[in-house]
Amino acid sequence: MTATEPATPCTLDVTSAETYAGWFSTLADPTRVRLLHTVATSPTGSARVGDLATQLGISQSTCSHHVRRLAEVGFLTVDKVGTSSVVSVNPSCCTGLPHAADVVMGTLTDLPYCPTNLPTDVTTRAMTDNDLPTVRGIYAEGIATRNATFETTAPTIDVLADKWLSGHRWVAEIDGSVVGWAAVAPVSERACYAGVAETSVYVTESARGRGVGKTLLHRQVTEADAGGLWTLQTSIFPENRASIALHHSAGFQTLAVRSRIAQLDGVWRDTVLLERRRSMS
Structure with missing residues (x-):
């Protein structure tokens, strides 16, 4: 039997x-x-x-x-x-409904590892302090869209230099020019959260649609996995559907839509909370 x-x-x-x-x-x-x-x-x-x-x-x-x-x-x-x-x-519908279908059909049980089919003309390297003025300028472009962050002005270069984890900040280049950046910041100073970080990815307006974000995210998640970070998280405005789709392709899951979480320019905005967990096997 x-x-x-x-x-x-x-x-x-x-x-x-x-x-x-x-x-x-x-x-x-x-x-x-x-x-x-x-x-x-x-x-x-x-x-x-x-x-x-x-x-x-x-x-x-x-x-x-x-x-x-x-x-x-x-x-x-x-x-x-x-x-x-x-x-x-309702912008939250654009995220919540597809996520519900993924959950019901079980497609989130086998998450993608990271984006593939990377463009051949985009390269990435470690960010240096010399890159910070350009990085700040690209950040300011993202702030101006009002669909990238609750920040309303770009931080100073000194603040940016101290903001991110050492060994986890990157720039993307096309023909030798910096066209985007990615970095992770710690979520807490407590030792138990040493492997948990918040991610950011920004691409200059003139280079959008060329796979720069995909290439940066690939570098970010592979280096995070190799560097001992076990959880990456990010918050994205629901209106930024392209960024949400890109993060899903890198194994991020939608955890929640946080309704009216904060105000930007006097308007209550929602954010989508996404998380990527490194395999513990």
């Missing part, structure tokens, strides 16, 4: 399952799926209910009903502008 192996217990907790079920059931109606897609792909990122009704070929009352259902679970936000209702996608 062959003994059977015990069944593996379900790792998806009840509360999360109930939340995800509510999301998926709301999207069980094809009109709502088309409505959400229409708003998400709008050039302005928003649309009036009357215009949505026309685009979808449904009555305005029916459109309002579906908008209300999508707003109830947090997929959409609705603002009154005069006599019209203007509908926008």
Whole structure:
């Protein structure tokens, strides 16, 4: 008689399952799926209910009903502008919904190690103090987008020199010019958190879309693994979908969407908390 192996217990907790079920059931109606897609792909990122009704070929009352259902679970936000209702996608939805699908389907149990297919014209090397003026300038570009950090002004070069862990700061070059940087900062001075660090990756505007961020992140995570860092974490604005996707490709998992975590320019903003754990095997 062959003994059977015990069944593996379900790792998806009840509360999360109930939340995800509510999301998926709301999207069980094809009109709502088309409505959400229409708003998400709008050039302005928003649309009036009357215009949505026309685009979808449904009555305005029916459109309002579906908008209300999508707003109830947090997929959409609705603002009154005069006599019209203007509908926008909740940025947290862009992260939370794909993450829910990954969790349910188990795709996060086998995380990618780091980005692949790196560009051949981008090289990385250790950052030196001589690079700091250029690094600060690239950081200032990111700050100006208002979708990269809660910082509103770039720190001084002296502050930057002391900010990051020694041996874990890098620059990327194209044709000998620095076009991006990556670094990790300690999250605590306590010895028990010596292997936990917060990551940053920035690319100059003129070099975006050339794989610089991918190359920097590859260097960052491989050096972190080799250098004894067991946990990397970062917080990204939900609007920065490209950065979130890039970090997912390097094995970062979305842990939470922190709603209204802080204000930037007087506006409450959400952040997505991501974490990458080094294999302990």
